[in-house]
Amino acid sequence: MSRAVVYETFGGPEVLELRDVPEPHAGPGEVRVRVTAAGLNPMDWIISSTPEAAPVFGITLPSGFGYDFAGVVDEAGAGADGFAVGDRVYGGAMAKAAADFLVMKAPAPDALFHTPDGIGDEVAATLPIAGLTAAAALDAIGLRSGGTLLVGGVGVFAVQLARLAGARVIGTASESTFEFLRRLGAEPVAYGPGLADRVRTMAPGGVTAATDLFGTETAETALTLGVPPERISTIAAGPNPPGGVRATGGEHATPAALERITDAILAGTITVPIAATFPIERIRDAVALQAGRHVHGKVVVTL
Secondary structure, eight states: OEEEEEESSOOSGGGOEEEEEOOOOOOTTEEEEEEEEEEOOHHHHHHHHOTTTGGGGTOOSSEEOOOEEEEEEEEEOTTOOSOOTTOEEEEEOTTTSSBSEEEEESSOTTTEEEOOTTOOHHHHTTSHHHHHHHHHHHHTTTOOTTOEEEEESOOHHHHHHHHHTTOEEEEEEOGGGHHHHHHHTOEEEEOSTTHHHHHHHHOTTOOOEEEESSSSHHHHHHHHTTOOGGGEEESSSOSSOGGGOEEOOGGGSOTTHHHHHHHHHHHTSSOOOEEEEEEGGGHHHHHHHHHTTOOSSEEEEEO
């Protein structure tokens, strides 16, 4: 037997249970990963708490939990290509990450990657969703050096990728998050009523692009400020965002996006702040912290 986080009803962190489950094994064309870390994302608890969201991701009950993971290949089936026993790997597996083992097809060019030497498993387990989403959000608006980008929501990777591209970054947040944003390289501005006026004061020359990582307030503000809709992206407004702005997500990222991010981490030009780590036995505490949206950095579950 092995362990996995599962839930049989939709709800808050209290529905998540760590259970003994049959140990999976790699079949032909598959590898088994011994998971060492699972990074949490808003998508994880939105799926487990919202019956309407689950079908969008192909989730039915009972279900496993989590997407981002890192670990080591410990079984390789006949015909598995590109990975061998002992390889350090990271990637994404829908509703499978929070478990001792997961089995994946190999090769899986969009879901399983070799972990570069010099990057630990806890950091690697934070990369797939957040990294790919940030890259896609910036690629969608054609971010250019010298521009001024308005970012809605605290995007660890979006802010740093934009700064690497040579953009000035203004980030919307609560005042308790201002110092965290400054450390990432953004100039903070309080969200809420009057946002457009505050941004005008900070950037009298105008905003040239925007990306909204939470809701639609920043996208709508950018439209008010005269930013063309094709220079505004959003990841959380559904398929028909306001004003014709560009809806995007990690699935639209270029194949080289994660390699670009890991190269920047190794070079020290991108940092990945780990706000908290929890053992898998405390999965409910980890999800409660992440879902509260007041944590400054990534939350990781270790196994």
